[in-house]
Amino acid sequence: MTTSALLSARQQKMLSAIRVIPKGRVASYGQIAYRAGFPGCARQVGQVLRDCSEEHSIPWHRVVRANGKLAFLDASEAFLEQCRRLKKEGVEVIHGRVPMKYFSVVLDLDAELWGMP
DNA sequence: AATATGACATGCT
DNA sequence: AAGCATGCCATAT
Numbered sequence: 001m002t003t004s005a006l007l008s009a010r011q012q013k014m015l016s017a018i019r020v021i022p023k024g025r026v027a028s029y030g031q032i033a034y035r036a037g038f039p040g041c042a043r044q045v046g047q048v049l050r051d052c053s054e055e056h057s058i059p060w061h062r063v064v065r066a067n068g069k070l071a072f073l074d075a076s077e078a079f080l081e082q083c084r085r086l087k088k089e090g091v092e093v094i095h096g097r098v099p100m101k102y103f104s105v106v107l108d109l110d111a112e113l114w115g116m117p
Numbered sequence: 118a119a120t121a122t123g124a125c126a127t128g129c130t
Numbered sequence: 131a132a133g134c135a136t137g138c139c140a141t142a143t
Binding site for chain 3: 008010011033038040041042043044047048051
Binding site for chain 3: 119120121122123125126127128129130
């Protein structure tokens with residue numbers, strides 16, 4: 001919980017970037033930071049999610065690590081909840097990992113067009 | 118004021 | 131593969 005309960009311009013831009021991730025797709029912390037205009041600040045994305053995911057009703061479950069793995073400890077409550085939410089919107093989660101090649105907001109064009117690796 | 122911590126990422130070994 | 135070092139920076143101590 002932030003003491004100020006106020007968000008910096010930076011944090012708000014990060015939240016905005018998260019809000020526009022389409023349903024059925026995921027984005028990495030780094031991608032969000034980059035789109036928000038702060039490349040290299042992936043860690044701060046995790047920070048705003050931790051502090052503001054509840055009170056701002058953002059699709060926090062659509063944010064995963066660059067390698068596709070969920071950021072939570074395996075079998076933790078948050079981990080399971082994220083799995084549920086992702087699967088509910090059609091995103092595969094295999095062994096705690098999302099196949100980024102098919103579900104990332106940044107897709108390989110061949111995979112997108114031809115559905116092949 | 119100084120140090121530690123963390124829903125991360127990337128490069129090097 | 132798996133670990134380590136470093137970059138990032140808001141918060142908490």
